[in-house]
Amino acid sequence: MTDKRNIVIQVKYPISGQATVDLAPKMITEWNIKRILxxxxxxxxxxxxxxxxxxxxxxxxxxxxxxxxxxxxxxxxxxxxxxxxxxxxxxxxxxxxxxxxxxxxxxxxxxxxxxxxxxxxxxxxxxxxxxxxxxxxxxxNTNEVRAVLTYKINNKEPVGEIVRSVNLNNKKPTWIYYFTELNAMKGSKVYHEWLKEGVVVTRRALIISGNRWRTSSRKLFSDAEKGNWSVRLFDKNDRLLNEKNFKIE
Structure with missing residues (x-):
């Protein structure tokens, strides 16, 4: 037998005197905070x-x-x-x-x-x-053959040579000789000039009595003479023939 069921449809009408309900759809916006962040x-x-x-x-x-x-x-x-x-x-x-x-x-x-x-x-x-x-x-300068600064002269020849400095003995003064040998200046005159710190201390004239002549001058140095010294050889026309520089210590 066929199973028959009855379907009941109920329709609700508004009651008279009541306001009609607005059944139009509405849009609701919902923010997704997690996705935005x-x-x-x-x-x-x-x-x-x-x-x-x-x-x-x-x-x-x-x-x-x-x-x-x-x-x-x-x-x-x-x-x-x-x-x-x-x-x-x-x-x-x-x-x-x-x-x-x-x-x-x-x-x-x-x-x-x-x-x-x-x-x-x-x-x-x-x-x-x-x-x-x-x-x-x-x-x-062809006239000056030799020029030597020395402590001693023996038989008209210098004994040793002073090169740069002189060490004085405090107990007694020391003689220093300036030996020169000249050529072809017979009858002429030369000069030995001693200077301290560039200032002339003494000047001695020497007569040349032969064609080849050895001559010298000397000066006594004491402890008070310490400093820079020089001795020069000049001819009669004041032409410089030789110069020696030394230091007294």
Whole structure:
């Protein structure tokens, strides 16, 4: 037998006197806080990564440029305006400061080299003049054969030679002799001149009585005579024939 069931549909009508209910659909907005925070975090991380990448790339470019300048890999090369403009303001200031310091350093170096050239030339000229003067002195001075500073003369010959300094005995004074041997000056006169610190202390005239003549003068030195001394040989025309420098200690 067929199972038969009855379906009952109930319809509710509004009761008279009551307000009609508005059955139109309404939109309700609900914010998902977790998803918003997650999206914001991802955006912040992207911005930080982009900023770090750009900043590090700029610093690397500036470091390469500064190292090239300091190591003088290309001392005559200059940065292009495009390369400088691509850098930020702080990096441009660093690069421009390094370029300015480099230019000043090169300028000072060139000026020092330029200033040193005339000085060296003057010193070189003076040295050459001195050599020429000494050579002329050797050529002209053919009369002086020997000149020796010594403590003693035996049989008209010097015994030993004083080279630089004299050490005095505090108990007694010391004689110092200036021995000279001259040639082709017979009948002429020469002078022995003793000086202390460049000031003439004594001057003695000596007569030459032979074509080859040995003569000498002497001076007594005490402890009070310490200092720088010199003795000179002049001819009658005051031409310097010889000079010895020594120190009394």
């Amino acid at each position: 997650l999206a914001a975090s991802v955006l912040v991380m992207i911005l930080i990564s982009l900023f770090y990448f750009i900043h590090s790339d700029t610093q690397d470019n500036a470091a390469v440029i500064v190292n090239a300048i300091e190591k003088q890999v290309a001392p005559q090369a200059e940065l292009k305006e495009v390369e400088i403009k691509n850098l930020d303001i702080s990096t441009q200031a660093i690069v421009e400061a390094n370029l300015l310091a480099k230019s000043r350093k090169e300028l000072n170096k060139n000026s020092k080299q330029t200033a040193a050239i005339p000085v060296k030339e003057v010193i070189k000229k003076q040295a050459s003049k001195k050599v020429i003067k000494e050579q002329e002195h050797l050529k002209v």
